[in-house]
Amino acid sequence: FILEANVAIKTHITFGDEGFHAAVARWIAENKEYPQWNQLGYTDIFKANYARPPLFNLLGAGFLLAFGQNEIILKVLPPLISALIVVSLYILVKRLYNKEMGLIASSILLGLFSFITYTVLVLDEILFALYMLLFIFTFLVSIKENNRKYWILSAIFGGLSILTKNAGIILFVFAGLAFLYITLKERK
Numbered sequence: 001f002i003l004e005a006n007v008a009i010k011t012h013i014t015f016g017d018e019g020f021h022a023a024v025a026r027w028i029a030e031n032k033e034y035p036q037w038n039q040l041g042y043t044d045i046f047k048a049n050y051a052r053p054p055l056f057n058l059l060g061a062g063f064l065l066a067f068g069q070n071e072i073i074l075k076v077l078p079p080l081i082s083a084l085i086v087v088s089l090y091i092l093v094k095r096l097y098n099k100e101m102g103l104i105a106s107s108i109l110l111g112l113f114s115f116i117t118y119t120v121l122v123l124d125e126i127l128f129a130l131y132m133l134l135f136i137f138t139f140l141v142s143i144k145e146n147n148r149k150y151w152i153l154s155a156i157f158g159g160l161s162i163l164t165k166n167a168g169i170i171l172f173v174f175a176g177l178a179f180l181y182i183t184l185k186e187r188k
Contacts, residue, residue: 001080001083005075005076009076011075013075013122024060025063026061026064028057029060029069032065034054034057053164055160055163055164060077060122078119078122081119085130085133086109086110088130088133089102089109092140093106096141124165127165128161131160131164131168132161134153134157135157135161138154139178
C-alpha cells in the first residue's frame, strides 16, 4: 500500500478516464447530488454520455466528503482498494487451499502489470476487481462448504460488482452455472 500510494500521490490526475472519475466524484461531493444515470443519452451536467454504473463515483465522493476536498484522497483510494484485494485474496485462497497457496496467489497478483497500473490511477477497474474477486471466491467457498452464508455474500458482492462496472453483467453466467451445479448435484 505504501509503495503504491507513494507513486499515486506523486503523479497528477490527467489521464482521460482518471480525470473523468475524479471530476465526477468531486462534482458529486460538492453538489451532494448524483447525475442522472442514463444508459442511452447524455446528462445536462457533463454534456456527454454517462452510461456508467454509479458505485465507484459515489465511493470517491463519499471519501471526499468524509476527509475533505483534496485530490490526495482520490489518489490514495485505489492503493487502499488494492491492499484490500491482496488481503482478501490471501484470506480466501487460504480458506480454499492453504497458507502457502494464499501467499503465492497474493504475490502473483501484486506482480501483474495490469494490477500495478490500476492501483495508481483513479479508475473504476480496481473496485470492480475487488468485488469480482470477492464474488468468485465466496462463490467457490459456498460450493466447497455448502454454506448459505457464503451464497448470500457471493450474491452481495456480485450485485456490488454490477453496480461498479457494466462488465459485471457476466455474473449472470455464474448465476446460471450455479443453478445448473446445484440442480445436477441434488438431482432435483
